[in-house]
Amino acid sequence: MSTISTEQIVVVGGGPAGLAAATSLVRTGARVILIDAGERPGGQYWRHHAESSLAAKHEELRIIAHPNVEYLAKTNVWAATYRDGVSTLHLLIDGKVEREIRTRTLILATGAYDRSLPFPGWDLPGVMTAGGVQALLKGQKSLVGKEIVVAGTGPFLLPVAIGLIMAGVQVKAIVEASRPTAWFTKLGALTHNDGKLKDFITFQKIIFGAKVKIHYGSAIVAAQGSSCVEQVTLAKIDRKFVIKPGSDRQITCDALAVGWGFTPDLSLAVALGCASRIDPRDGSLVIDVDEHQETSVPGIYAAGEITGIGGSALALTEGRLAAANILKAQTEDLLRLRGKQQIFANALLDIYGVKNGWTTWQDEATVLCRCEEVSVGDLRKAIVELGVSDLRGAKLLTRAGMGMCQGRVCGQFVAEFVAKESGRQVALKDLQGFAKRPVITPIPLGLLAKGAER
Amino acid sequence: MTNPDVIVIGAGMVGAACALALTEAGMEVLVLDRSTIASGTSGAGEGNILVSDKEPGPELTLARRSRDLWFEISERIGGDFELEAKGSLVISRTSSGIAQLRHLADEQRNHFVEAIEVGSPELHDLEPYLAPEIAFGIHYPEDAQCQPMLATAHMLRMVRLAGGRVSEREEVLAISQAGNELSVRTIGGDHTAPFVVNAAGSWAGEVAALAGSALPIAPRRGFILVTAPAPKLVMHKVYDADYVANVASGEADLQSSAVVESTKSGTILIGASRERIGFDSHLEIAILRRLAAQAIALFPSLAKIDLLRAYHGFRPYAPDHLPVIGEDPLCPGLFHAAGHEGAGIGLAPATAELIRDAVLKKPSFMDPTPFSPRRFVASS
Amino acid sequence: MTQIRVILNGESITSREGQSVGALLLEHEQRATRTTRQNARPRGMFCGIGICFDCLITINGITNQRACVTNVEEGMTIQTQQGSGAIA
Secondary structure (H helix, E strand, O other), rough: OOOOEOOOOEEEOOOOHHHHHHHHHOOOOOEEEEEEOOOOOOOOOOOOOOOOOOHHHOOHHHHOOOEEEEEEEEEEEEEEEEEEEEEEEEOOOOOOOEEEEEEEEEEEEEEEEEOOOOOOOOOOOEEHHHHHHHHHHHHHHOOOOOOOEEEEEOOOHHHHHHHHHOOEEEEEEEOOOOOOOOHHHHHHHHHHHHHHHHHHHHHHHHHHHEEEEEEEEEEEEEEEOOOOOEEEEEEEEEEOOOOOOOEEEEEEEEEEEEEOEEEOOHHHHHOOOOEOOOOOOOOOOEEEOOOOOEEEOOOOOEOOOOOOOHHHHHHHHHHHHHHHHOOOOOOHHHHHHHHHHHHHHHHHHHHHOOOOOHOOOOOOOOOOOOOOEEEEEHHHHHEEEEEEOOOHHHHHHHHOOOOOOOOOHHHHHHHHHHHHHOOOOOOOHHHHHHHHOOOOOOOOEHHHHHOOOO | EEEEEEEEEEOOOHHHHHHHHHHHHHOOOOEEEEOOOOOOOOHOOOEOOOOOOOOOOOOHHHHHHHHHHHHHHHHOOOOOOOOOOOOEEOOOOHHHHHHHHHHHHHHHHHOOOOOEEEEEOHHHHHHOOOOOOEEEEEEOOOOEEEOHHHHHHHHHHHHHOOOEEEEEEOOOOEEEEOOOOOEEEEOEEEEEEOEEOOOOOHHHHHHHHHOOOOOEEEEEEEEEEOOOOOOOOOOOEEEHHHHHHHHOOOOOOEEEEEEEEEEEOOOEEEEEEEEEEOOOOOOOOHHHHHHHHHHHHHHHHHHHHHEEEEEEEEEEEEEOOOOEEEOOOOOEEEEEOOOHHHHHHHHHHHHHHHHHHHHOOOOOOOOHHOOOOOOOOOOO | OOOEEEOOOOOEEEEEOOEEEEHHHHHHHOEEEEEOOOOOOOEEEOOOOOOOOOOOEEEOOOOEEEEOOOOOOOOOEEEEEOOOOOOO
């Protein structure tokens, strides 16, 4: 039998939120098991190469060496259950070994991944998420192409483009859906984080220096190529994201990095029964937490992007706050800091909002669900002929979201698409149904049959 | 729409089949569902259309008729719902199991079921990846499969095309006599019709209670594992002979025996566990492990294939494991079509035919008495 | 950095310890890791962080492995995949 440890706190997620929580906890002598899917700590934000010196700069990255920390790298929680105050996590380590861990105190910091929008050609090799392009660069020093267009929306696009420029890539264009004027309406809120503002200005200078043009109020609305992307279609879009007729032109490139913000990864929290809600700021499903970062399930805390997209600084604070509440330590300063950071995050989400005019970019053949190759036409047919009116119906009757990613990529936009076509609003139930993944990551049947090491 | 001739409660497979049969008989049908189409047990099964797991008796008669009707309906209404006569292969490894299986097959053959005994090496011609030590099986070529959510949706498409109505998210609150008709109160208002069909599956007992009657239908939980898309590894529906014994069992404890099959979408489905624990949705990892081990014992190559999803459904069963089909003795005009346990998809079209004939007071293809609700509900 | 020999589509090539299969493929100008099951369309890395399961590839005879999160190992055989791939 596995033992239940009341003093051992389990943190899932080795990004800023999880690392900050673990760091605060071990400082007071607590013992922590830190579970991380990555091969090195850092998550997406602090992703780094094996020879990187990043760990010298951040104490949090070095915490894995602390004697009170058991760090499990390359480890996925493939299933989880909660009963009578105890969370049981079923771990798959390096895809090879199973292990079971039980705890009464759990911090979930499972982060987020790039939010995608479908457009013709987005399934071509060479079209990648902005986060994916950066992960390759930061983690592998690998380049997806030589002439790259960076597109989508959000403050994240600039560092991605700069990383590529520094690596010698020709960035053919930066395409940002929002308009610079949006910044002026939010100046008050933006001053809550001077550091980020300064970064932003530095980024602009580098990009100007590299003679890369930023196309505001525009989007890449199609990609073309045979075996991989060869060119993309740039178009001006209005404030609702509808393409301005006649504004389109082609850009040749061999790769496209595209990102529309981020989607929180809730699978584990949902499997454990944590209540979720739709974040009105960006329409994402997020975990509901109280002001102590505790979820609806006693003893389970959530920090970072899964409680609402907010960036790394807010994630660090939330991680520390969760730890402080577990330790019954002072939280006043942290609460004040979190408040300021939330104002800044809200402003950014508002500036870089995704508007539902994107549903006009597709043709009937455009793939919506990449895994199961469900097209716009397939989905429309199910709506018109078979009376599909919600996300569950779309899933069962078209297989959208039934593939290997289990709807992580397409769930939210298929929900929006069905809602728009059937004249309904995206319901909380729609997104919750999609986030329910009893098998969180695939596990070989042979391992499953063998049972877990205790 | 004028008042319907019949109200069908439940837009699952059985409700859709009843709605289609009644529509095709010229009636105007209103289908009500408290959620959306195929959102209950119909959306949580494999789409079994089996004769192989039925012992001779009324259920086998129903199953054989239903199996033929499936192909007729597919021909008639079109729309691809992945209907396929893939055939089953039932295997056994033990001498007692083999003897039982032989005996069952003999009896089934007497009732016109095609059941072909297969030994090695023919067994492995039929299933090249079957564990090499397995040397006995019965091949049932008539067994078939469909995609039940699509089948439900396509039947309801025909109902709508003929002027019928399907109202989702309309929960029934009360059923009462109103003169010669029945009045159905829902969260959306009142509907009246001369006939009401209770096709609420696992929840049919609750619907019967709304009409002042009672049905002893309870849920039996079954887990199904779904693999990642895999190369074609399994050609038929392949199951262990223990499965037949489990289906007929009344024990509450967990039972499981491997049922393995490929689907058109490339995934492999692995069943089947059965537990009587009410509507409990907790994930039981132990059940997943057991199903995985049993499936690998049939197909060793599965060991390297990923489990992708696991889901459960609540199969509605009656104490004697026969479906409940026919008019309620306490509530004239209310017809039950429920309690099919794991066989609801397969038995839906013939069930619908019995319901149609009962409503129209016409003779049917078989004597429906064994399925009558009277076996549980004495008339007052 | 430690050099590693792997076999990519039957050809012996050199990789480095810590390199992901996805990065190795890019180094060899191989963008697609597989073709899709229905329409035989080429697919490669998309999310790059193990979420989207698009960069599926057969590694050591096991189908549907993610190129982006699988690191090379000495003697590894990597085979681009057609549809669901083949049974080892």
